[in-house]
Amino acid sequence: xxxxxxxxxxxxxxxxxxxxxxxxxxxxxxxxxxxxxxxxxxxxxxxxxxxxxxxxxxxxxxxxxxxxxxxxxxxxxxxxxxxxxxxxxxxxxxxxxxxxxxxxxxxxxxxxxxxxxxxxxxxxxxxxxxxxxxxxxxxxxxxxxxxxxxxxxxxxxxxxxxxxxx
Amino acid sequence: xxxxxxxxxxxxxxxxxxxxxxxxxxxxxxxxxxxxxxxxxxxxxxxxxxxxxxxxxxxxxxxxxxxxxxxxxxxxxxxxxxxxxxxxxxxxxxxxxxxxxxxxxxxxxxxxxxxxxxxxxxxxxxxxxxxxxxxxxxxxxxxxxxxxxxxxxxxxxxxxxxxxxxxxxxxxxxxxxxxxxxxxxxxxxxxxxxxxxxxxxxxxxxxxxxxxxxxxxxxxxxxxxxxxxxxxxxxxxxxxxxxxxxxxxxxxxxxxxxxxxxxxxxxxxxxxxxxxxxxxxxxxxxxxxxxxxxx
Numbered sequence: 001x002x003x004x005x006x007x008x009x010x011x012x013x014x015x016x017x018x019x020x021x022x023x024x025x026x027x028x029x030x031x032x033x034x035x036x037x038x039x040x041x042x043x044x045x046x047x048x049x050x051x052x053x054x055x056x057x058x059x060x061x062x063x064x065x066x067x068x069x070x071x072x073x074x075x076x077x078x079x080x081x082x083x084x085x086x087x088x089x090x091x092x093x094x095x096x097x098x099x100x101x102x103x104x105x106x107x108x109x110x111x112x113x114x115x116x117x118x119x120x121x122x123x124x125x126x127x128x129x130x131x132x133x134x135x136x137x138x139x140x141x142x143x144x145x146x147x148x149x150x151x152x153x154x155x156x157x158x159x160x161x162x163x164x165x166x
Numbered sequence: 167x168x169x170x171x172x173x174x175x176x177x178x179x180x181x182x183x184x185x186x187x188x189x190x191x192x193x194x195x196x197x198x199x200x201x202x203x204x205x206x207x208x209x210x211x212x213x214x215x216x217x218x219x220x221x222x223x224x225x226x227x228x229x230x231x232x233x234x235x236x237x238x239x240x241x242x243x244x245x246x247x248x249x250x251x252x253x254x255x256x257x258x259x260x261x262x263x264x265x266x267x268x269x270x271x272x273x274x275x276x277x278x279x280x281x282x283x284x285x286x287x288x289x290x291x292x293x294x295x296x297x298x299x300x301x302x303x304x305x306x307x308x309x310x311x312x313x314x315x316x317x318x319x320x321x322x323x324x325x326x327x328x329x330x331x332x333x334x335x336x337x338x339x340x341x342x343x344x345x346x347x348x349x350x351x352x353x354x355x356x357x358x359x360x361x362x363x364x365x366x367x368x369x370x371x372x373x374x375x376x377x378x379x380x381x382x383x384x385x386x387x388x389x390x391x392x393x394x395x396x397x398x399x400x401x402x403x404x405x406x407x408x409x410x411x412x413x414x415x416x417x418x419x420x421x422x423x424x425x426x427x428x429x430x431x432x433x434x435x436x437x438x439x440x441x442x443x444x445x446x447x448x449x450x451x452x453x454x455x456x457x458x459x460x461x
Binding site: 023063067 | 167168169170171172173199200203204207216246266269270271272273275276357
């Protein structure tokens with residue numbers, strides 16, 4: 001058995017600088033959920049298939065269930081809790097609500113964050129590009145059509161916001 | 167819950183290989199973790215020391231070799247980095263297209279090409295295409311480097327030619343010439359491909375002048391079908407020419423029954439996918455701009 005030395009984790013989570021002592025084996029999802037009470041990321045398949053645990057690490061979608069927490073050192077993490085500002089949903093969340101793209105809601109944080117990463121890379125995706133990018137997120141309620149509609153709606157809202165400069 | 171382990175973050179390859187020699191069987195090299203962490207979660211391996219290779223500068227670089235004839239891809243380059251590399255998109259679009267369809271966006275953001283090749287899961291995309299392209303893998307034990315052909319790297323099921331204390335540092339991929347086309351095709355039913363095929367076809371005077379054809383996923387390692395290649399040479403450079411070798415591919419494909427897929431089923435799929443890869447490669451050789459890289 002190795003002598004497991006604790007590691008100092010310095011990271012920025014939802015805009016807030018965090019310092020924590022962690023064990024090397026700790027997974028990002030457990031640090032988020034159990035230490036920081038950020039329960040938006042859900043543990044489900046535990047093997048990078050379903051996307052319910054998706055968070056953005058330096059803007060890239062990753063499975064927090066399969067990411068060692070120390071990997072976030074010196075980087076920025078965005079969870080679904082970091083999207084709303086001053087009590088207002090961000091435009092992707094608003095699109096998901098408007099399009100009724102939520103049934104039980106378990107997969108929603110993962111879909112919303114993956115949509116955010118997609119729109120940062122490709123602000124005007126086609127329906128096929130949306131299907132490809134979101135293809136690794138599963139909705140057990142099978143509400144996919146509304147989710148695709150919501151991603152399209154979010155892209156429209158983003159374009160409108162860019163036009164008005166808001 | 168993962169069992170406890172220590173993390174080491176060497177800054178050089180020689181430091182990494184030296185750590186590996188110190189800890190031996192109790193250690194594992196660690197890159198994207200997309201395969202290793204799942205193995206550790208399932209307690210299929212006990213590892214007391216993870217040697218994280220991601221801090222070593224330069225191991226994730228993607229560059230054109232000085233002679234302009236090959237791409238050098240650092241083993242720590244993620245699937246996403248390769249997918250989104252303008253250099254790869256321009257010079258080896260078949261690889262960029264393949265990488266864009268590996269697993270899902272999260273696996274591609276974390277998983278590395280080198281990790282994928284070293285884990286050597288047969289149900290994987292890159293090894294089959296890199297074999298067909300004649301790529302070379304460079305291994306470094308801290309004091310000496312050696313090169314291994316991509317198609318000789320996987321020696322058995324999930325087993326490679328890499329010595330435990332060797333780090334795969336980079337992959338060198340010769341760029342196909344002007345009259346050479348490449349095609350990669352697969353059938354994917356779940357997260358991983360079920361059957362795949364890669365073809366590299368040289369066209370001269372409207373005939374197939376040379377051919378390389380590899381099947382992936384259905385055996386322990388990518389397999390070359392030399393007898394099919396021999397039949398292809400001399401055929402007209404038409405997208406339909408591959409149909410001639412369809413039964414031969416099915417009869418030569420080496421595979422076996424598994425609980426969910428019979429050998430007969432896989433041979434049938436392999437012949438269909440093989441013909442598609444040949445057609446894509448011929449189209450790519452004849453009309454490089456109008457080629458399709460459907461995966």
